[in-house]
Amino acid sequence: MLRVSDLHVSYGRVTAVRGINVCVRPGAVSLMLGANGAGKTTTLRAIAGLHPPESGEITMEDQHLERRSADRVVTAGVVLVPEGRRVFGPLTVEENLRLGGYTAPRDSVARELERIYEIFPILAERRHGPAGLLSGGEQQMLAFGRALMSQPKVMLMDEPSMGLAPAIVDKVLTQVRAIADSGIGVLMVEQNAKAALEVADDAVVVARGEVVFSGTAEEARSHSSVVLAFLGETALEQGA
Numbered sequence: 661m662l663r664v665s666d667l668h669v670s671y672g673r674v675t676a677v678r679g680i681n682v683c684v685r686p687g688a689v690s691l692m693l694g695a696n697g698a699g700k701t702t703t704l705r706a707i708a709g710l711h712p713p714e715s716g717e718i719t720m721e722d723q724h725l726e727r728r729s730a731d732r733v734v735t736a737g738v739v740l741v742p743e744g745r746r747v748f749g750p751l752t753v754e755e756n757l758r759l760g761g762y763t764a765p766r767d768s769v770a771r772e773l774e775r776i777y778e779i780f781p782i783l784a785e786r787r788h789g790p791a792g793l794l795s796g797g798e799q800q801m802l803a804f805g806r807a808l809m810s811q812p813k814v815m816l817m818d819e820p821s822m823g824l825a826p827a828i829v830d831k832v833l834t835q836v837r838a839i840a841d842s843g844i845g846v847l848m849v850e851q852n853a854k855a856a857l858e859v860a861d862d863a864v865v866v867a868r869g870e871v872v873f874s875g876t877a878e879e880a881r882s883h884s885s886v887v888l889a890f891l892g893e894t895a896l897e898q899g900a
């Protein structure tokens with residue numbers, strides 16, 4: 661279980677995250693919703709060791725992560741799938757996957773590659789081609805695959821459906837659900853609130869760096885007016 665308690669993160673004098681609490685259970689999808697600038701990406705990056713928090717606790721099982729470097733967060737079992745996928749276009753699909761396995765024991769890399777090719781057969785087909793030629797949805801599979809190479813216990817996903825065609829959004833969210841069903845805990849940020857709530861177990865809504873709603877995904881769906889008010893838009897109507 662990943663536990664984030666009273667997290668505060670600042671950029672200079674600007675405090676972007678002020679007291680966020682969130683838990684990620686093995687096999688469950690925790691969804692983080694919130695308007696632009698609410699502090700969602702900042703939260704994920706702080707957990708991933710990319711931006712040190714000012715205060716608060718981040719624990720994975722019994723290990724404290726809040727002062728660890730990004731690679732040591734990965735070795736603790738927590739990996740970030742960043743916004744915009746960030747695949748390396750000129751490298752092949754397989755080279756991108758191998759980058760994700762850099763913290764894993766060498767003898768497990770080949771086995772992990774095969775496992776990921778079974779989950780995402782299209783990546784096996786394209787393994788020797790440049791990642792830049794994949795479609796958006798395929799690049800998202802590659803981003804998931806690259807993260808899975810580190811054999812994580814928790815995956816942090818920043819807007820995995822961003823920029824994808826509506827038909828592909830559901831496919832990506834189904835993959836997120838399948839990843840969780842394999843036992844991995846998922847903390848996912850999504851703008852596609854309605855579709856994402858369908859695959860989530862828990863939901864938190866963040867506004868101006870604070871949690872303003874925390875409950876089950878079902879509660880979030882039934883309190884949709886509360887959630888909507890904080891999202892500020894017609895987020896629950898999107899992608900209906």
Ligand SMILES: Nc1ncnc2c1ncn2[C@@H]1O[C@H](COP(=O)(O)OP(=O)(O)OP(=O)(O)O)[C@@H](O)[C@H]1O
Pocket residue numbers: 671674676694695696697698699700701702703
């Ligand atoms: N590198 C930075 N330097 C200074 N301020 C930043 C930086 N990155 C983010 N911020 C500020 O921190 C706040 C939270 O930003 P963050 O990117 O975490 O929001 P978000 O919830 O992910 O928004 P979005 O939905 O647009 O992705 C915003 O006010 C933003 O302007």
Ligand SMILES: [Mg+2]
Pocket residue numbers: 700701702743
């Ligand atoms: Mg963001």
